[in-house]
Amino acid sequence: MAPLVSLRGLRVAFDGVPALRGIDLDVMPGEAVGLVGESGCGKSVTWLAALGLLPRQASVTGSVLLEGTELLAAPAQVLERVRGGRIAMIFQDPASSLNPVHRIGTQVAEAVALHQGLPRGAARAEAKRLLDQVGMPDAARRMDAYPHELSGGQNQRVMIAMALAGRPELLVADEPTTALDVTIQAQILELLTELRRAHGMALVLISHDLGVVAETCERVAVMYAGRIVEEAAVDALFAIPRHPYTKGLLGALPPIDGPRGPLASIPGGVPDPSAMPPGCAFAPRCPAHVQACDVAPPALLERDGRASACLLAA
């Protein structure tokens, strides 16, 4: 099966400082992929770059193919049809992602009108149907509410309804539950999974929360300092992590039982993006560090259906 979206050698630099250092990632139709890593590792930048949403100062190179169509350097009209129509995106803070001066019904209906070309009345009816579908309680009445009158979870449901308006083939959810409390978080993740199944939509879930990704995704890519360091099926990755960074992340999860103890952590910090080590970016913090690690950044090599960018794992 051909991938729906295929990123090849995607690089982004802000004022000469690299933020992404060569991303290769495929998303299959209908698949749920998790993208994990700590803040600043480039998870969000990857997809903002793919959709042409970065400011002009950012230099973006490489290739982003949507079923064979190159999106980088695509004309504005092509991008406007892709955005929302084929690839939709929702963000971390739903309250500020909605326009504060428009009623939510109007905002959803606008997205509907934009992508389905429906007249006003029909667009509103479709907007109400979408709000019902994303589980907005009392959708007919809430259509007239402003974003500040709704809770965070309800606003995120509105964002999801807007994202569904264009019937996208891929939904990129950038930390969709980070701003929400834990019970609402579970509801939203469940909703995303349900909608994905119902629409056959692919999902890219960007998160720093391994638990969220394990619950929702089929495949995970772990990012560190602007590169993918390990990629595998969820079960395989959590059972036997191969890259020392992934091992460190999983090791840092506190055990659910047993006596209280200090939380495990990975010693050291993320390298300064303007002064990357010549070899593997994780080498300075790596417990399994050998001299060969400092020669050149290791490539992401595939072995038995999974890949990792580590000399020792390959």
Add this chain to the structure above:
Amino acid sequence: MRFFALALLALALLGPWLAPFDPLEQDLSALNRAPGGLHWLGTDHLGRDVLSRLLSGAGTTLAVATGGTLLALGLGGVAGLLLTGLGRWAEWLGFAVIDTLRGLPPLLLGLVALAAMGPGLSPLVLALGLSFAPLFAHVARTARRREEAADYVPAAIVSGAGPWRVLTRHILPNVAGPVVTLAAITLPRCVVTESVLSFLGLGAAPDAPTWGRMAADAARLAEAAPHALLVPVAAIALATAACAALGDALRRRVDPLRA
């Protein structure tokens, strides 16, 4: 206060018919009369009835001030919003022109407009519009910058909205709040600036009553006839308060969140 604004509008429209005397008629036997008797608000230094001048001047005063404010809002607001999207150099150049305009005194602009267009109310409106437009341009630019940094802008772009749609549907309604507020502040300032320009003979015929000119004329004789100064000043103050209240009500209409 909204009721007061409506009453003010009614007075401005009906003023000339409500005036008990001819606002231009001089009564040299009754100069600087204090309020009371036949002249409710007294007479000025030429024996003209202050109430009649106030009433018949209301229309001109408010029309000129409103025209100047709307012109400033239109010119400045549009320039500020559009220049901000044109890229660094166009924006820099555009705002260099706007700031040069801002540096010129309204008086000079008024004289240039008068020289170009001849006497009348239109050069007055043009001068007011041009001198207040830079403020609107700056407020619109700042507001647009601030709104562009809000998350709903990338969210709108990612849902497929083009740049024009983002500007008109999403940013404009959010920029309207501060711009409307500025308009409410600018309107009374136009009344005052108009008095300065009128004092120098710009605008309508020299003896035609406007509030600003009434105040400017009476200021020189404030000791002999303080009421002739206080009446137009009080009228300007009340009109200012009414404008502010009206502006606030308008802003609340366009801005559900910060109501």
